[in-house]
Amino acid sequence: MVPLKVAALIFYILSSFLTTSKSVDEFSYNGFRSANLSLDGMAKIAPNGLLKLNNATILEKGHAFFPDPIEFKNSTNASASSFSAYFVFAMVSGYQEMGGQGIIFVLSPSKNFERANPALYFGLFNKTNSGNSSNHIFGVELDTIKNVEVDDIDDNHVGIDINGLKSVSSKTSGYWDNPDLFRNLKLNSGHPMQLWVEYDGIEKQISVTLAPLHNSKPNRTLLQISYDLSSVLKPTMFVGFSSATGPIQIATHYVLGWSFKINGMAQPLDLSRLPKLPRIGPKKISKVLTVYVPVITTVSVSLAIWGVVCYVNRRRKFAEVLEEWERDYSPQRFKFKDLYKATKGFKDKEILGRGGFGKVYKGVMPRSKVEIAVKRVSHESRQGMREFVAEIASMGRLRHRNLVPLLGYCRRKGELLLVYEYMSNGSLDKFLHNQPKVTLNWDQRFRVIKGVASGLLYLHEEWEQVVIHRDIKASNVLLDGELNGRLGDFGLARLYDHGSDHQTTHVVGTLGYLAPEQNRTGKATTSTDVYAFGAFLLEVACGRRPIDPKAAPHDLILVDQVFSYWNQGDIFQAVDPNLGNNYVIKEMEVVLKLGLLCSHSDPKFRPSMRQVMLYLEGALAPPELPSSGLKFEQHDEGCDDIPLWSYPSSSSAQTVFTQTSSVTNCLSGGR
Numbered sequence: 001m002v003p004l005k006v007a008a009l010i011f012y013i014l015s016s017f018l019t020t021s022k023s024v025d026e027f028s029y030n031g032f033r034s035a036n037l038s039l040d041g042m043a044k045i046a047p048n049g050l051l052k053l054n055n056a057t058i059l060e061k062g063h064a065f066f067p068d069p070i071e072f073k074n075s076t077n078a079s080a081s082s083f084s085a086y087f088v089f090a091m092v093s094g095y096q097e098m099g100g101q102g103i104i105f106v107l108s109p110s111k112n113f114e115r116a117n118p119a120l121y122f123g124l125f126n127k128t129n130s131g132n133s134s135n136h137i138f139g140v141e142l143d144t145i146k147n148v149e150v151d152d153i154d155d156n157h158v159g160i161d162i163n164g165l166k167s168v169s170s171k172t173s174g175y176w177d178n179p180d181l182f183r184n185l186k187l188n189s190g191h192p193m194q195l196w197v198e199y200d201g202i203e204k205q206i207s208v209t210l211a212p213l214h215n216s217k218p219n220r221t222l223l224q225i226s227y228d229l230s231s232v233l234k235p236t237m238f239v240g241f242s243s244a245t246g247p248i249q250i251a252t253h254y255v256l257g258w259s260f261k262i263n264g265m266a267q268p269l270d271l272s273r274l275p276k277l278p279r280i281g282p283k284k285i286s287k288v289l290t291v292y293v294p295v296i297t298t299v300s301v302s303l304a305i306w307g308v309v310c311y312v313n314r315r316r317k318f319a320e321v322l323e324e325w326e327r328d329y330s331p332q333r334f335k336f337k338d339l340y341k342a343t344k345g346f347k348d349k350e351i352l353g354r355g356g357f358g359k360v361y362k363g364v365m366p367r368s369k370v371e372i373a374v375k376r377v378s379h380e381s382r383q384g385m386r387e388f389v390a391e392i393a394s395m396g397r398l399r400h401r402n403l404v405p406l407l408g409y410c411r412r413k414g415e416l417l418l419v420y421e422y423m424s425n426g427s428l429d430k431f432l433h434n435q436p437k438v439t440l441n442w443d444q445r446f447r448v449i450k451g452v453a454s455g456l457l458y459l460h461e462e463w464e465q466v467v468i469h470r471d472i473k474a475s476n477v478l479l480d481g482e483l484n485g486r487l488g489d490f491g492l493a494r495l496y497d498h499g500s501d502h503q504t505t506h507v508v509g510t511l512g513y514l515a516p517e518q519n520r521t522g523k524a525t526t527s528t529d530v531y532a533f534g535a536f537l538l539e540v541a542c543g544r545r546p547i548d549p550k551a552a553p554h555d556l557i558l559v560d561q562v563f564s565y566w567n568q569g570d571i572f573q574a575v576d577p578n579l580g581n582n583y584v585i586k587e588m589e590v591v592l593k594l595g596l597l598c599s600h601s602d603p604k605f606r607p608s609m610r611q612v613m614l615y616l617e618g619a620l621a622p623p624e625l626p627s628s629g630l631k632f633e634q635h636d637e638g639c640d641d642i643p644l645w646s647y648p649s650s651s652s653a654q655t656v657f658t659q660t661s662s663v664t665n666c667l668s669g670g671r
């Protein structure tokens with residue numbers, strides 16, 4: 001009897017304590033001018049009451065939380081209460097640069113995100129804790145980047161996130177205008193939108209609804225899932241927003257108004273009282289000058305003439321070619337003026353290298369300070385330009401840690417400028433050839449090889465459409481700050497395919513990496529890419545170019561040499577002497593044998609990139625090579641007279657055009 005009474009007493013004390021310390025369960029903000037939110041990182045409240053979650057800093061975080069914790073359940077084991085949140089947000093792209101992430105509406109047990117990372121972790125998680133149920137975080141993401149690492153469906157979606165960024169459920173942004181008509185919405189269009197996030201604690205259902213600013217709440221939700229949040233939510237949680245920027249800043253994220261309620265509908269906002277978004281675009285010129293005395297008028301007239309002259313000059317200097325059909329691609333379009341400033345006027349000092357397609361300049365974007373590499377490709381023909389630009393725009397969305405991100409393009413008369421993220425360690429060939437000052441050890445080389453393989457597998461099999469790289473070689477593999485290998489230049493060779501008429505197909509690629517059947521037919525396929533990848537494997541393991549003009553005539557062709565070592569029973573003789581004995585035998589064996597297998601002259605025998613990946617990861621034993629029947633043929637009979645020894649050796653600046661023309665010449669009978 002007695003223990004029961006004590007228990008009842010404790011229960012009474014506890015419950016009265018709980019009811020007296022009742023926490024806030026509802027709030028509403030029409031603008032945040034007088035709000036006392038807890039802000040950190042980039043988050044700021046503008047004087048007009050706009051909550052601005054980020055600024056132009058790259059790789060940075062920003063959080064804004066309601067200052068006090070809110071009670072979601074009354075004991076650890078109780079089930080979570082219903083709640084509803086409603087807010088108006090906008091993502092405004094100031095200039096046409098890509099990157100940035102998005103906004104997450106979040107319920108979290110803590111307001112401290114010091115250990116979280118920006119970019120794809122949204123300022124909420126890091127690599128070690130993303131996905132861990134001990135996070136107790138619920139979020140709804142408004143995401144404008146497609147990150148394959150977290151299985152994002154596209155670059156414009158809304159998702160429900162529980163304890164990590166692999167969304168439990170997600171949908172392309174939009175709303176049901178009526179129950180049968182879905183309309184897409186572009187999150188970073190700059191237009192304010194409304195979002196409702198609701199949880200029904202009895203039905204255990206989460207629903208998310210999006211709509212343009214002045215629409216009433218759609219009857220049909222965008223996302224609805226059955227999920228019991230009781231184990232996710234702690235008894236008290238903080239409610240707020242998180243935003244983070246990626247390697248490049250794209251848009252500023254704003255919240256204009258916000259309301260929230262436990263066990264009930266969040267209050268509607270008074271849309272007419274929400275703060276205004278900042279205007280983007282030029283300001284109107286004031287009329288002051290026109291009211292002044294004639295003297296000043298004449299001065300201003302001559303000033304104006306001078307201005308017009310300057311303006312015209314400037315216009316000519318910064319002229320671009322912009323056609324009607326390109327409007328669709330405006331997000332990928334850079335202003336020539338910005339690129340001109342970024343590269344200090346395309347100064348020779350800023351040249352990073354010269355490639356087959358043109359010079360590459362280093363640049364720093366004027367406002368965001370992002371480092372870029374700009375490739376200037378001269379291109380007279382307008383033919384094929386449209387398809388090509390469509391392709392660049394689609395490639396701009398390719399995101400993989402082993403691809404050099406293509407940020408966008410600009411077009412001028414007779415030239416095309418491609419803008420890439422800057423890779424601080426330059427191209428791989430510099431670490432391999434011509435007595436490099438720094439070479440890479442085997443671990444680093446093997447990591448680069450696996451990285452490039454995974455990037456190529458992504459292009460071949462994991463992206464929306466099959467992308468053929470067409471020009472794999474060590475000088476197209478760039479190393480970022482952490483020495484990750486990243487494939488560059490994808491699809492560029494295509495530009496030269498498009499422009500040609502069908503009779504004489506140009507073979508684009510680099511001698512030594514060109515599959516024999518590609519010489520014959522001019523057709524690039526995934527297996528011609530695999531062939532080039534094989535040449536690349538041998539190049540990295542042996543530290544020699546696929547065709548080495550300085551070698552003795554019988555060692556001229558690397559594949560043949562490695563093959564003959566293998567035939568003699570000691571394939572390791574082929575290993576780069578710079579490595580000495582410091583390599584993992586098993587890995588080296590896989591790389592060398594795989595290099596041979598990929599170089600098979602019959603495409604049927606070459607592995608796919610998926611198989612290559614399995615070999616490299618050790619999931620498959622090193623490939624067995626047939627001692628007979630493995631045939632390596634560098635080029636067709638008709639091409640025997642290609643002057644291989646005149647192949648420029650000293651620089652990485654060999655031009656694809658010379659190679660192209662020699663191969664094409666040979667194909668068309670030495671025209």
Ligand SMILES: Nc1ncnc2c1ncn2[C@@H]1O[C@H](COP(=O)(O)OP(=O)(O)O)[C@@H](O)[C@H]1O
Binds near residue numbers: 426654
């Ligand atoms: N994104 C980049 N970051 C840093 N350096 C780059 C970048 N892109 C190209 N480069 C440099 O410019 C050189 C020429 O590039 P590219 O035109 O791609 O060469 P190629 O046509 O020979 O493959 C490269 O060897 C590299 O040193």
Ligand SMILES: *[C@@H]1O[C@H](CO)[C@@H](O)[C@H](O)[C@H]1NC(C)=O
Binds near residue numbers: 041042043055057
């Ligand atoms: C962005 O916000 C951070 C943190 O408040 C601040 O240190 C930085 O100066 C801001 N940058 C810009 C460009 O406003």
Ligand SMILES: *[C@@H]1O[C@H](CO)[C@@H](O)[C@H](O)[C@H]1NC(C)=O
Binds near residue numbers: 036068
């Ligand atoms: C603002 O919030 C902080 C943190 O919760 C609190 O200490 C402070 O008293 C609040 N100020 C006002 C004016 O409400």
Ligand SMILES: *[C@@H]1O[C@H](CO)[C@@H](O)[C@H](O)[C@H]1NC(C)=O
Binds near residue numbers: 015073074
């Ligand atoms: C705790 O919450 C549940 C539902 O949210 C409610 O049924 C119950 O009465 C509450 N208990 C106390 C002690 O307040």
Ligand SMILES: *[C@@H]1O[C@H](CO)[C@@H](O)[C@H](O)[C@H]1NC(C)=O
Binds near residue numbers: 076077
């Ligand atoms: C909550 O549940 C766990 C296991 O289900 C139990 O061990 C614990 O005692 C419960 N706590 C309370 C406060 O009831």
Ligand SMILES: *[C@@H]1O[C@H](CO)[C@@H](O)[C@H](O)[C@H]1NC(C)=O
Binds near residue numbers: 115126129
């Ligand atoms: C990741 O975040 C968690 C929680 O904030 C922290 O404990 C952990 O140390 C972080 N890990 C890293 C690698 O920063």
Ligand SMILES: *[C@@H]1O[C@H](CO)[C@@H](O)[C@H](O)[C@H]1NC(C)=O
Binds near residue numbers: 128
């Ligand atoms: C989740 O996090 C907890 C606490 O940080 C840790 O002990 C546990 O190992 C993590 N679980 C996984 C699967 O990483």
Ligand SMILES: *[C@@H]1O[C@H](CO)[C@@H](O)[C@H](O)[C@H]1NC(C)=O
Binds near residue numbers: 178217
């Ligand atoms: C939603 O449904 C109600 C009644 O069913 C109807 O009056 C209203 O017009 C509908 N709203 C929309 C946006 O379809």
